[in-house]
Amino acid sequence: QVQLVQSGAEVKEPGASVKVSCQASGYTFTNYYIHWVRQAPGQGLEWLGWINPNSGGTNYAQKFQGRVTMTRDTSISTAYLELSRLKSDGTAVYYCARDRYTSGYRFFDFWGQGTLVTVSS
Amino acid sequence: EIVLTQSPGTLSLSPGERATLSCRASQSVSSSFLAWYQQKPGQAPRLLIYGASSRATGIPDRFSGSGSGTDFTLTITRLEPEDFAVYYCQQYDSSLFTFGPGTKVDVK
Numbered sequence: 001q002v003q004l005v006q007s008g009a010e011v012k013e014p015g016a017s018v019k020v021s022c023q024a025s026g027y028t029f030t031n032y033y034i035h036w037v038r039q040a041p042g043q044g045l046e047w048l049g050w051i052n053p054n055s056g057g058t059n060y061a062q063k064f065q066g067r068v069t070m071t072r073d074t075s076i077s078t079a080y081l082e083l084s085r086l087k088s089d090g091t092a093v094y095y096c097a098r099d100r101y102t103s104g105y106r107f108f109d110f111w112g113q114g115t116l117v118t119v120s121s
Numbered sequence: 122e123i124v125l126t127q128s129p130g131t132l133s134l135s136p137g138e139r140a141t142l143s144c145r146a147s148q149s150v151s152s153s154f155l156a157w158y159q160q161k162p163g164q165a166p167r168l169l170i171y172g173a174s175s176r177a178t179g180i181p182d183r184f185s186g187s188g189s190g191t192d193f194t195l196t197i198t199r200l201e202p203e204d205f206a207v208y209y210c211q212q213y214d215s216s217l218f219t220f221g222p223g224t225k226v227d228v229k
Contacts, residue, residue, distance in 0.1 A: 105172045106171075107154075107177075
């Protein structure tokens, strides 16, 4: 069965960087894009961008350009999100999600369990 | 960037009642790229509807989606206790994705 398993919670100081991992199993990792979405406490969902695990190509939301880097390691079917220059409003649960682009539709069909990143001095 | 607006912000209903949730886009959205997700506290979002009206695998038929252009609707015909949650619409356009702010369906 398809699973996306994320790394554990992190606590970081303002200005630091954080790297979150998302390990995929149950399907061919390079066949589906991976997206990253975050959710601040009590708030809605915010899309950060995607990575194409096959080519390594990326597309980031404009708000995060210059601060976000998405990478992957195909040998271990894992995608990574790195967010630099963290601010206090970076405290959020970060989710990875699989992109299902099929038959003209596009949506996120499987999600990781989420990783809480707390930014605090 | 297409902005999604959801209404109402909160919908207070009783089990067995019908829920009608609205998602409005700032410009026309392809129906193929409009999806709905359900999220319960402490859980990741779950896909309910894709292509504006197609139910995802395992989603009960009390959930239905409709709409086109800038106006989309998620309907839950008879609310079950497990349906009380937050619902988000999502759209894809020009390599970008956006989510609506969500509608919370809570117990009246």
